[in-house]
Amino acid sequence: MSGLDARVVVRRPAFTLDVALDVAPGEVVAVLGPNGAGKSTLLRTICGLEPLGEGHIRLGDVLVDEPSTNTLVPAAKRRVGIVFQDYRLFPHLTVLDNVAFGPRSAGRSARHSRDAATTWIERLRLVDLVGRKPGALSGGQAQRVALARALASDPSVLLLDEPLAALDAGTRLDVRSDLREHLHEFDGPTLLVTHDPLDALVLADRLVVLEEGSITQQGTALDVARRPATAYVARLLGLNLLRGSAHDGDVMIDGGGTVHVTDRGVAGAVLVAVRPSAISLHTQQPEGSARNVWAGTVDGIESIGDRVRVTVAGAPTVMVDVTAAAITDLDVRRGTAVWLSAKATELEVYPG
Amino acid sequence: MTRRDRPTTAPPWPVWVPAGLALLFLGLPIVGLLVRAPWSRMWEILTSPTSLDALRLSLVTASAATLVTIVIGIPLAWLLARADFRGRGVVRALVTVPLVLPPVVGGIALLLAFGRRGIMGQYLDSCCGITLPFTTPGVVVAETFVAMPFLVITIEGALRGLDTRFEDAAATLGAGRLTVFRRVTLPLILPSIAAGVVLTFARALGEFGATITFAGNLRGVTQTLPLAVYIGLEGDPDEAIALSLVLLAVSVVVLVALRDKWLRTGAAS
Numbered sequence: 001m002s003g004l005d006a007r008v009v010v011r012r013p014a015f016t017l018d019v020a021l022d023v024a025p026g027e028v029v030a031v032l033g034p035n036g037a038g039k040s041t042l043l044r045t046i047c048g049l050e051p052l053g054e055g056h057i058r059l060g061d062v063l064v065d066e067p068s069t070n071t072l073v074p075a076a077k078r079r080v081g082i083v084f085q086d087y088r089l090f091p092h093l094t095v096l097d098n099v100a101f102g103p104r105s106a107g108r109s110a111r112h113s114r115d116a117a118t119t120w121i122e123r124l125r126l127v128d129l130v131g132r133k134p135g136a137l138s139g140g141q142a143q144r145v146a147l148a149r150a151l152a153s154d155p156s157v158l159l160l161d162e163p164l165a166a167l168d169a170g171t172r173l174d175v176r177s178d179l180r181e182h183l184h185e186f187d188g189p190t191l192l193v194t195h196d197p198l199d200a201l202v203l204a205d206r207l208v209v210l211e212e213g214s215i216t217q218q219g220t221a222l223d224v225a226r227r228p229a230t231a232y233v234a235r236l237l238g239l240n241l242l243r244g245s246a247h248d249g250d251v252m253i254d255g256g257g258t259v260h261v262t263d264r265g266v267a268g269a270v271l272v273a274v275r276p277s278a279i280s281l282h283t284q285q286p287e288g289s290a291r292n293v294w295a296g297t298v299d300g301i302e303s304i305g306d307r308v309r310v311t312v313a314g315a316p317t318v319m320v321d322v323t324a325a326a327i328t329d330l331d332v333r334r335g336t337a338v339w340l341s342a343k344a345t346e347l348e349v350y351p352g
Numbered sequence: 353m354t355r356r357d358r359p360t361t362a363p364p365w366p367v368w369v370p371a372g373l374a375l376l377f378l379g380l381p382i383v384g385l386l387v388r389a390p391w392s393r394m395w396e397i398l399t400s401p402t403s404l405d406a407l408r409l410s411l412v413t414a415s416a417a418t419l420v421t422i423v424i425g426i427p428l429a430w431l432l433a434r435a436d437f438r439g440r441g442v443v444r445a446l447v448t449v450p451l452v453l454p455p456v457v458g459g460i461a462l463l464l465a466f467g468r469r470g471i472m473g474q475y476l477d478s479c480c481g482i483t484l485p486f487t488t489p490g491v492v493v494a495e496t497f498v499a500m501p502f503l504v505i506t507i508e509g510a511l512r513g514l515d516t517r518f519e520d521a522a523a524t525l526g527a528g529r530l531t532v533f534r535r536v537t538l539p540l541i542l543p544s545i546a547a548g549v550v551l552t553f554a555r556a557l558g559e560f561g562a563t564i565t566f567a568g569n570l571r572g573v574t575q576t577l578p579l580a581v582y583i584g585l586e587g588d589p590d591e592a593i594a595l596s597l598v599l600l601a602v603s604v605v606v607l608v609a610l611r612d613k614w615l616r617t618g619a620a621s
Contacts, residue, residue: 047524075523076532088521092539101535105527153525 030204048075081155102153257315271352459565510544
């Protein structure tokens with residue numbers, strides 16, 4: 001079984017999607033991006049619901065879309081399995097008949113189709129649900145049925161469009177680990193589209209960040225998480241990302257200010273990533289070993305979970321995470337003048 | 353409802369007067385039919401040979417017309433809703449014509465097309481010996497002509513309103529277009545199909561003008577219920593009223609069958 005090789009170009013009046021992708025057999029690649037980045041359009045071109053403007057899509061050895069050679073294989077003949085964000089289980093068919101839909105459409109007899117469906121129903125632990133209609137399924141169950149239906153059509157490529165977005169937070173956790181297991185059993189290439197970094201980190205071997213129609217970063221989850229290339233990725237992962245130029249361990253930040261880093265080797269244009277929890281907030285100028293100390297004004301306070309994220313305008317402007325108790329103790333509000341400190345060892349610097 | 357919780361959009365009291373008149377105007381004829389019905393002779397009238405012939409013929413022809421409409425009307429609705437071709441607007445207008453055309457005119461038009469000297473009918477006659485006017489198949493033709501728009505327009509509307517998400521999903525599972533239509537599209541619009549079929553049947557059953565013009569009024573051959581009612585009025589008015597009640601009963605059944613589609617006002621629509 002071979003992989004997915006595509007260069008997808010779709011032009012719209014106010015938007016151009018231009019993406020090159022290569023997914024190996026057995027590999028799970030997550031396309032991570034904000035709403036409107038072109039993620040769904042990308043999937044629609046691969047499964048054949050939308051034609052390419054330019055480029056090509058090769059599924060295994062089969063060229064399925066290439067405008068320059070006038071090649072276009074219709075969706076029904078592509079052998080692409082897709083799990084839609086809203087699942088799209090046929091409301092008038094039982095779980096069994098939904099899963100058997102693919103084999104049945106491939107021309108197999110009703111009996112053989114049901115046998116094929118039953119294999120997947122057992123594998124995805126849906127045996128108790130075979131007779132139910134989609135309306136009587138929970139979100140997590142519907143998601144598994146949608147996956148079973150896609151896999152039962154014996155696809156050479158598996159696509160997942162925001163597979164967990166329709167679930168509530170509680171079930172998402174279970175379904176996510178479940179899904180991870182099933183994805184690793186599939187031996188073809190898998191492309192997963194999501195705006196949730198956790199989905200991408202847990203499910204994928206490799207991340208592709210898509211912003212405004214273009215890939216802005218790709219790499220392993222660890223690479224991307226440690227060294228985000230754009231403000232979007234940094235914000236998504238809850239990181240401060242500072243752009244500047246480095247010289248001998250000092251980084252002049254583009255928006256103003258200088259920070260000290262431990263790596264004296266990097267020079268020129270760099271990115272500095274620092275976790276909000278690695279920065280300390282003070283009401284008076286701190287005395288201590290931290291090499292980076294600077295002043296600023298509180299610009300915003302928002303609570304996230306058990307912590308409070310404080311945005312401090314200064315040189316540079318950063319997000320700082322503190323405890324709720326600390327906010328009360330320090331009597332910090334919007335407009336309060338504060339001091340910030342961060343150890344040089346907490347600053348990750350890399351060419352950018 | 354008390355004065356306090358009356359919505360500001362409620363009509364003022366003078367509106368009740370003409371509205372009441374309208375209701376009376378619509379309701380009184382029905383009441384008349386029920387009051388003047390020959391209840392004691394009902395069974396006798398309805399089982400008379402003339403009535404039984406008309407009942408049987410109406411049932412057979414209306415069913416046949418509905419069947420023909422389903423077989424050729426659904427594909428037409430599919431084309432109108434989903435195919436992209438030049439002159440679609442003209443075709444849609446053509447489909448709607450029988451809805452607004454006086455049925456008598458429809459009957460004359462049918463004669464000119466399928467009559468023995470009609471543009472099509474002359475060939476049917478000379479090549480295959482098929483004659484439609486004044487035959488039972490002719491009744492089916494007349495009823496189909498008048499009733500088909502109801503099915504086509506109902507189903508076309510349903511197809512246009514249908515979200516294509518499920519059809520897209522079916523295509524990605526390897527289903528060809530005909531399979532998608534048969535196994536996904538049709539089941540999803542089944543309520544509309546049922547509504548269209550009921551409407552078509554009701555319209556075919558009540559057909560009068562086109563039938564009497566194109567097929568005539570031969571007892572047992574082309575004399576359907578509405579024709580029998582009309583003839584009965586001249587001879588035995590009781591018979592006309594009794595048969596009218598049968599048609600009224602069918603109308604009530606149709607309304608009940610379609611109540612979810614049209615009679616439930618407010619949130620559902």
